[in-house]
Amino acid sequence: AQTVTQSQPEMSVQEAETVTLSCTYDTSESNYYLFWYKQPPSRQMILVIRQEAYKQQNATENRFSVNFQKAAKSFSLKISDSQLGDTAMYFCAFMALTGANSKLTFGKGITLSVRP
Amino acid sequence: KAGVTQTPRYLIKTRGQQVTLSCSPISGHRSVSWYQQTPGQGLQFLFEYFSETQRNKGNFPGRFSGRQFSNSRSEMNVSTLELGDSALYLCASRFGSPDGYTFGSGTRLTVV
Numbered sequence: 001a002q003t004v005t006q007s008q009p010e011m012s013v014q015e016a017e018t019v020t021l022s023c024t025y026d027t028s029e030s031n032y033y034l035f036w037y038k039q040p041p042s043r044q045m046i047l048v049i050r051q052e053a054y055k056q057q058n059a060t061e062n063r064f065s066v067n068f069q070k071a072a073k074s075f076s077l078k079i080s081d082s083q084l085g086d087t088a089m090y091f092c093a094f095m096a097l098t099g100a101n102s103k104l105t106f107g108k109g110i111t112l113s114v115r116p
Numbered sequence: 117k118a119g120v121t122q123t124p125r126y127l128i129k130t131r132g133q134q135v136t137l138s139c140s141p142i143s144g145h146r147s148v149s150w151y152q153q154t155p156g157q158g159l160q161f162l163f164e165y166f167s168e169t170q171r172n173k174g175n176f177p178g179r180f181s182g183r184q185f186s187n188s189r190s191e192m193n194v195s196t197l198e199l200g201d202s203a204l205y206l207c208a209s210r211f212g213s214p215d216g217y218t219f220g221s222g223t224r225l226t227v228v
Binding site: 010035037043044045046047048091102103104105106107108 | 142149151158161162172174204206208216218219220221222224
């Protein structure tokens with residue numbers, strides 16, 4: 001079974017600054033994807049970024065980038081130039097590519113507050 | 117194109133009743149998954165349907181069931197509701213590749 005751990009329940013950052021959200025996971029699978037999802041008060045889960053485990057290059061999407069350390073099973077999200085609209089819960093998620101395990105396993109989430 | 121639509125947005129039911137939640141996926145998406153979100157347990161996988169067949173099931177009691185219709189719309193049913201079933205139920209659809217998960221805004225179920 002897969003587990004995803006987000007040990008920080010809350011974080012706060014000043015607008016325009018950079019913040020890093022941590023995530024570790026455990027799996028015996030060799031082929032998998034990792035995701036960061038954002039859930040604002042509107043409740044809808046929004047995909048922020050994804051990383052294929054077979055790719056060594058870290059994924060980047062505009063102000064969002066990840067630091068993927070496969071050996072350490074670590075997958076952190078860096079948000080640069082934080083904006084007020086980044087205030088939300090952020091979830092790290094894992095998905096194996098093999099049949100029965102092809103479901104999203106989420107961490108507990110972290111509440112990020114961006115201060116003006 | 118339209119996103120994933122979940123109805124109703126809010127629902128209040130009494131303990132012992134049953135409830136049916138609906139999810140309309142993005143047009144062309146054949147896979148629909150359901151997740152339960154609670155403050156205590158976080159996000160937990162309920163089941164996934166693909167082309168009207170249940171492909172994967174989470175660790176929930178048999179009171180939780182679902183189905184998918186030929187137009188890919190999905191319903192989930194919870195029978196004999198318990199207070200602990202109060203949660204946000206999220207539906208997600210995808211075409212086929214892992215990066216295609218799109219979530220709906222959820223149905224907030226309150227059991228009293």
